[in-house]
Amino acid sequence: MNVATPAGTGRGSSLGLFVFRIGRLAVTVALTFLGLLFVTFVIGRVIPIDPALAILGDRALPHVYERVRHELGLDLPLYHQFWIYLVKAVRGDLGSSVLTGRPVIDDIRQFFPATVELATFATVLGVALGVPMGVWAAAARGRWLDHLVRVLALIGYSVPVFWLGLVGLLVFYARLDLVAGPGRLDVAYEYVVEPWSGLVLLDSLLAGELGVFRNALAHVVLPGAILGYLSLAYIARMTRSFMLAELGQEYVVAARVKGLSEARVIWRHALGNVMVPLVTVIALSYAYLLEGAVLTETVFAWPGLGLYITQSLFNADMTAVLGGTLVVGVAFVGLNLLSDVLYTFFDPRAR
Amino acid sequence: MRTRPLRLLMAGLLLASLAAPVAAETPKDTLVMAKVIDDIISLDPAEVFELSGGEMIANLYDRIMMYEPEDTTRLVGGVAESWNVSDNGRTFTLKIKRGLRFHSGNPVTARDAAYSLQRVIKLDKTPAFILSQLGWTKDNVGDLVRAVDDATLQATITKDFAPTFVLNCLSAGVGSVVDMKEVQNHEKDGDLGHAWLKTNSAGSGPFRLRQWKANDSVVMDAFPGYRHGPPKVRRAVVRHIAEPAAQRLQLEKGDIDMARNITPDQLATLRNRPDIVVGTYPKADLYYLGLNQKHEHLKKPKVRQAIRWLVDYQGMADTFLRGQFKVHQAFWPSGFFSSLTDTPFRLDVAKAKQLLADAGVPNGFSVKLDHANTAPFMDVAQSIQSTMGQAGIKVELVPADSKQVITKYRARNHDLVLLYWSPDYMDPHSNADTFARNPDNSDDAKTKPLAWRNAWDIPDLTRKTDAAVLERDAEKRKQMYLDLQRTVQQDSAFVIMFQSTEQAAMRKNVKSFVSGPTFDTVFYRLVTK
Numbered sequence: 103m104n105v106a107t108p109a110g111t112g113r114g115s116s117l118g119l120f121v122f123r124i125g126r127l128a129v130t131v132a133l134t135f136l137g138l139l140f141v142t143f144v145i146g147r148v149i150p151i152d153p154a155l156a157i158l159g160d161r162a163l164p165h166v167y168e169r170v171r172h173e174l175g176l177d178l179p180l181y182h183q184f185w186i187y188l189v190k191a192v193r194g195d196l197g198s199s200v201l202t203g204r205p206v207i208d209d210i211r212q213f214f215p216a217t218v219e220l221a222t223f224a225t226v227l228g229v230a231l232g233v234p235m236g237v238w239a240a241a242a243r244g245r246w247l248d249h250l251v252r253v254l255a256l257i258g259y260s261v262p263v264f265w266l267g268l269v270g271l272l273v274f275y276a277r278l279d280l281v282a283g284p285g286r287l288d289v290a291y292e293y294v295v296e297p298w299s300g301l302v303l304l305d306s307l308l309a310g311e312l313g314v315f316r317n318a319l320a321h322v323v324l325p326g327a328i329l330g331y332l333s334l335a336y337i338a339r340m341t342r343s344f345m346l347a348e349l350g351q352e353y354v355v356a357a358r359v360k361g362l363s364e365a366r367v368i369w370r371h372a373l374g375n376v377m378v379p380l381v382t383v384i385a386l387s388y389a390y391l392l393e394g395a396v397l398t399e400t401v402f403a404w405p406g407l408g409l410y411i412t413q414s415l416f417n418a419d420m421t422a423v424l425g426g427t428l429v430v431g432v433a434f435v436g437l438n439l440l441s442d443v444l445y446t447f448f449d450p451r452a453r
Numbered sequence: 454m455r456t457r458p459l460r461l462l463m464a465g466l467l468l469a470s471l472a473a474p475v476a477a478e479t480p481k482d483t484l485v486m487a488k489v490i491d492d493i494i495s496l497d498p499a500e501v502f503e504l505s506g507g508e509m510i511a512n513l514y515d516r517i518m519m520y521e522p523e524d525t526t527r528l529v530g531g532v533a534e535s536w537n538v539s540d541n542g543r544t545f546t547l548k549i550k551r552g553l554r555f556h557s558g559n560p561v562t563a564r565d566a567a568y569s570l571q572r573v574i575k576l577d578k579t580p581a582f583i584l585s586q587l588g589w590t591k592d593n594v595g596d597l598v599r600a601v602d603d604a605t606l607q608a609t610i611t612k613d614f615a616p617t618f619v620l621n622c623l624s625a626g627v628g629s630v631v632d633m634k635e636v637q638n639h640e641k642d643g644d645l646g647h648a649w650l651k652t653n654s655a656g657s658g659p660f661r662l663r664q665w666k667a668n669d670s671v672v673m674d675a676f677p678g679y680r681h682g683p684p685k686v687r688r689a690v691v692r693h694i695a696e697p698a699a700q701r702l703q704l705e706k707g708d709i710d711m712a713r714n715i716t717p718d719q720l721a722t723l724r725n726r727p728d729i730v731v732g733t734y735p736k737a738d739l740y741y742l743g744l745n746q747k748h749e750h751l752k753k754p755k756v757r758q759a760i761r762w763l764v765d766y767q768g769m770a771d772t773f774l775r776g777q778f779k780v781h782q783a784f785w786p787s788g789f790f791s792s793l794t795d796t797p798f799r800l801d802v803a804k805a806k807q808l809l810a811d812a813g814v815p816n817g818f819s820v821k822l823d824h825a826n827t828a829p830f831m832d833v834a835q836s837i838q839s840t841m842g843q844a845g846i847k848v849e850l851v852p853a854d855s856k857q858v859i860t861k862y863r864a865r866n867h868d869l870v871l872l873y874w875s876p877d878y879m880d881p882h883s884n885a886d887t888f889a890r891n892p893d894n895s896d897d898a899k900t901k902p903l904a905w906r907n908a909w910d911i912p913d914l915t916r917k918t919d920a921a922v923l924e925r926d927a928e929k930r931k932q933m934y935l936d937l938q939r940t941v942q943q944d945s946a947f948v949i950m951f952q953s954t955e956q957a958a959m960r961k962n963v964k965s966f967v968s969g970p971t972f973d974t975v976f977y978r979l980v981t982k
Binding site: 164271289409 | 483485578706708853854
């Protein structure tokens with residue numbers, strides 16, 4: 103949607119512009135969510151699984167079956183069901199999951215932090231290694247370092263994460279004993295720390311339980327590293343290509359002619375200009391991981407959001423799927439807004 | 454400047470190394486088990502009807518009648534000390550054992566037992582039918598099931614059922630005794646404590662629930678005051694680990710004591726390890742083919758006969774199903790009262806071809822086979838496809854998520870379906886009721902037993918099944934079920950193929966894990982490690 107910017111110089115009109123922008127943003131976000139929910143809702147209803155079956159199994163008496171269908175609102179037309187859901191959602195009631203028997207909001211509070219923990223770990227790793235690798239590869243274009251980075255990235259792109267997870271477990275957990283196995287904590291460490299944020303790493307640190315922290319870290323390292331590798335592959339590739347474009351610019355030549363050190367040219371000047379598109383790439387890859395990495399979560403018995411949504415979908419448990427989708431949507435929109443804010447930080451022209 | 458990313462990298466590696474070597478051993482007094490438990494939707498005994506949920510409540514609650522881990526095939530009193538049946542066979546008077554306590558410390562009384570049964574009928578969840586078939590309804594259950602005093606429970610049924618059948622019904626999950634005071638304390642909006650009991654326990658069983666985290670774990674603590682003495686382990690932890698390979702790795706490392714969902718090929722390699730034992734437990738689940746009688750060819754008796762000769766029962770049981778299944782061709786599993794163990798059918802393509810020719814389809818026909826897209830259904834379906842193909846029946850496989858298969862099955866939209874059935878309680882009527890009874894074959898019938906789902910109209914068999922459940926002479930009753938099984942075995946809409954076996958791998962030090970014939974006779978209380 104491209105709206106002409108009203109011309110104006112006065113203070114009042116700049117406030118008007120601000121309000122207009124906020125309003126436009128709100129409408130866009132609302133429409134995005136509406137569309138997202140609607141599509142998810144329809145998908146959930148066209149899959150050939152009877153949602154009442156998920157609750158009842160297939161041996162319930164007919165009147166019980168009918169009652170549950172009625173309770174779920176399945177006897178109403180589709181648009182009516184959707185409307186009821188929307189009205190409740192606006193009031194903050196996301197309904198109850200039929201599979202866990204709890205309010206969806208409680209489920210999300212339990213599952214989402216696990217995903218956030220994993221995704222954040224992976225993204226930090228991906229950025230910390232991916233960006234320098236991309237920069238080095240671009241600076242050493244065509245040489246062995248460049249090839250190495252590109253091959254590593256290609257592998258990260260193409261190897262199935264499921265396989266990578268199992269091999270990782272076999273090597274680092276079973277054979278080398280460097281990391282802990284599936285799950286978030288060993289049994290001995292469960293229930294030591296009261297959950298506050300749901301992020302075990304954070305909670306254990308806050309509680310001063312270093313043993314729990316170490317154990318949680320030992321558990322998150324492997325799945326985090328594997329997802330981090332995927333994110334690294336993407337970030338390194340993108341950084342490389344952004345940097346290549348930038349290093350061919352005239353200002354880079356000018357900087358070199360001025361006698362600036364190569365390091366300064368690359369890390370300060372070129373990378374500085376690449377940061378804007380790079381922030382978008384990083385935000386998107388983070389958002390992608392927040393969606394939940396179903397396969398990784400399955401292999402590592404990691405009780406995250408992706409697994410929750412997938413499982414709910416297979417049981418036609420639509421309130422849970424919609425609730426989860428909503429969270430993913432919020433994460434996407436939020437990270438997009440955040441990267442917009444970060445633009446102004448990296449690019450003085452956008453201030 | 455150049456060193457900044459390097460420093461970052463080093464810092465990251467340092468952080469990662471903090472996590473290095475981890476002690477891999479489970480706490481001495483805790484049993485840690487890996488199992489797929491994403492099917493649990495509730496732990497309220499009035500609602501539980503899922504495999505994993507059934508197993509959990511078997512360890513959290515005592516039932517009025519029950520099977521104990523010491524002998525999982527013998528029905529004994531749970532909280533009931535003794536029982537007698539009135540002369541007309543309709544009133545059951547049960548004496549409650551003295552001195553029993555709930556986890557809360559409250560005494561277990563006949564009032565709790567009566568409340569528990571009434572609650573099942575009033576809440577009317579899926580398993581309520583096990584009790585409502587006795588004639589109990591929301592309106593009459595208050596009068597028919599009542600506590601005469603603290604020690605005496607009186608239950609009256611409205612039909613002349615065989616007493617063994619009634620007692621078996623009281624041994625199902627719905628016969629679990631809940632702590633009335635505790636549950637009433639958590640009642641909200643007249644829900645009989647249902648919302649609370651879904652995720653909590655209020656029983657007198659060997660364990661009390663500490664926490665159930667959906668898709669993650671169930672943790673239960675030993676109840677020191679249990680009537681048989683406290684369980685041998687202080688805590689049992691069941692962790693949801695979906696991937697069999699991950700279960701296996703954790704077992705090998707000693708991070709878990711037991712793995713319940715390891716595939717047969719993985720078990721084969723585990724058997725060679727000195728520190729791991731594989732336990733084998735016969736189950737009551739039956740795997741069968743359903744033949745929709747609305748199909749123009751499948752409804753012909755000769756075709757139904759032919760298909761019986763076109764399944765490679767023994768071939769499958771000896772190869773990819775080895776250790777998991779044995780051949781069984783009757784609707785009541787072997788090892789129980791009135792089991793029929795004859796297996797008259799085997800793969801015989803020539804005989805089947807002759808039967809197809811007699812049926813007027815010498816060149817076979819095309820048919821679809823719906824089945825779940827998981828093991829062992831995929832392999833079994835492929836074997837059936839191949840052997841039926843040898844006689845000219847072209848089978849198109851339609852794999853799908855199991856809930857999708859069942860949705861289609863319930864709508865009678867299948868041709869052939871490959872599924873399994875496990876009894877709801879350990880009385881032959883549980884299976885006869887579904888394989889040999891179809892009171893109304895119309896499309897809008899109220900009850901949908903397996904016979905109905907295959908549109909198999911059997912007024913005569915239905916009458917015989919109804920008579921068998923009323924027969925009070927045990928020997929006569931047994932003969933009636935044997936007859937019913939023979940009839941269904943020889944000619945019906947079902948080709949029953951296998952009875953399953955559970956295999957669980959465990960560390961060598963784990964002893965006395967008990968897994969009985971049904972999903973809710975799996976007990977942790979005798980386990981030592």
